[in-house]
Amino acid sequence: MMCPMRFQSEKMKNGLNAKRITLDGILTALALIIFIVELQIPEIVPIPGVKLGLANVITLIVIFEIGPIDGLIVLILRIIMGSMFSGRIMAMIYSMAGGLLCYVVTLLLKRIVTKSQIWVCGVLGAISHNLGQIMVAVLITQTPELFSYLPVLVVSGMITGAFTGWLATFTVKKMGDRFGKLR
Amino acid sequence: MKKIRSTFLIVQAILLVFCCFLPGGCGRSEKEKIEKYSSVVFAMDTVMEITVYGDEVSLKKAENLIKDLEEKFSVTLEESDIYRLNSEGSASVSEDSYELLNKGKEICERTGGVLDLTVYPIVRAWGFTTGEYRVPGEDEIGELLKKVDYRQITLGDEGLVTIPEGVMADLGSVAKGYTGDRLMELFRDCGITSALINLGGNVQALGTKPDGSLWKVAIADPGGGEGYAGVVAMEGKAVITSGAYERFFEENGHTYHHIIDTSTGCPAESGFVSVTVIGEEGVLCDGLSTSLFAMGPEKAFEFWRESNDFEAVFITSDDRIFVTEGTEGSFTPLGRYKNVKPEVLRHDQN
């Protein structure tokens, strides 16, 4: 199962054609919509960094089904445009730190998980997202006390990550080989 | 070709990121306010903090001045004026060293030799210069005391200073105070009206804070630790404290500290734990804080009554606080001294 996938993503790396740009564009738009919609959900837990992170579903799907480079492009564009559209430019550095750490962890995990275990990437990705955010926050505000939020953020990351991860697993399963045809 | 195209995409993404920061970066209005510049310098065996409200250039000048003065006054640096004087018996010294030796001798004179610029051999015998502490024998101290006499330093013409063999000059007790005075002079020349320096515990200020309020200088708790014994509010003054807690060692249940009584050659048993001198002139405050500590209450209070160029805060070993009348109202006890009522010394009382 892994071999053909690897082969395809290798192939993808070499080509930046109109089809691929369109696909990345559509997926970025999708991620952005999810991101903006999620912003409308009021904060339930008053701790910075606790949120559902639904947009990560798209990142996960792209990394697993289309390719790591496309995943990075979609992620970065979504963070930049997301912060601009929502007027949270000052928060962009936190999202970027979290998003990139999450991306790296997902990429590393991709080597050891099966497609039905994408939710594992969701969980560990969400945890590392929160970790990256808090580390940048500690650096910027020079407040090591912010680390006291870490256990809570790990718990919230596991719950939200399991949910988004499960969504990604579910989508990948339902879509079957349709992503392959899109490429 | 395809590689180039993907590079383009990444460059575009980066540009987009920069665009986001542009309005915040360039659009900010220049604020009309005095900038605060601080720096930390390691010199004269201590940490020196300089804070200037003005420009960065004067801060750099201040750092250079400190380094420059250290190279002149050091007892251990081989190229310094003082090292050459001590090793050769006579030396043509820089203007700064000459002036400080002169100033130092004046203070020695004024304190009747309680402060002595030639006490170095005894301090060294106790190990306070190296950290290898020991209690010297009576004979050794007696022998060394013969070499302690600041009057042996002769200031000749054209910067020529001579000293008899075996006598050693050390400006340690006044060098930081003098450096403070020189820094204040430098800042004034640069047109600065607000600055605060802390040369290893010797605090000196130029003017007031930028908002016009007084500087608040805490006096360290002589018991050690992080606490304060009190706080002094002042403007344009030097606040210099001497205490037995700075450098000391214990042997056979007895504590020996670094302030040497020049009449006995042993650590001064004065009854003070901390003496703070507040005045316009840093070099005087520096020299006097040590000497008043060594004098003990009776002589120190008398000394203050006969003077009019400094104020002081005295803390005794039985936890009493004495303040001179000029300090009344500007000194507030803090920490474990919070409930101690300072006793005010007045010029017209006996």
Place this chain on the structure above:
Amino acid sequence: MIKTKTWIIIFGSLLALCAGLSLWIFLKPTGGNVANVYLDGKCVHSVDLSAVTESYEFTVSSDRGMNVIRVEKGYISVVDADCPDKVCIHSGRISDSAAPICCLPHRLVIKIEKEMKAGDDVPDAVSK
């Protein structure tokens, strides 16, 4: 390949550990009664919460935005802010908590500590 069961066990224990740890952190008192307000890592305001008799509000603002802070006897909270996420407001009032209130977009942090870090009692220098 790690079995799904193994993942679940790993996550389960991590969850339990962190849940316990967060409870411990949030319930453990710091023993402090001073609230220090930091902007960009620098303390801009200190207040002894135990000494407050009448509640009052004040505004901390920078070029990033503003936060209105409310001080009452034993408690401190952010009651208004122009940040987008309003997490600082939702944090509610804190009295003795190891977890600070923070407004990350404005780089504002309110910590409960033992000592005042700004204000009249903090000296400009220490003479020793």
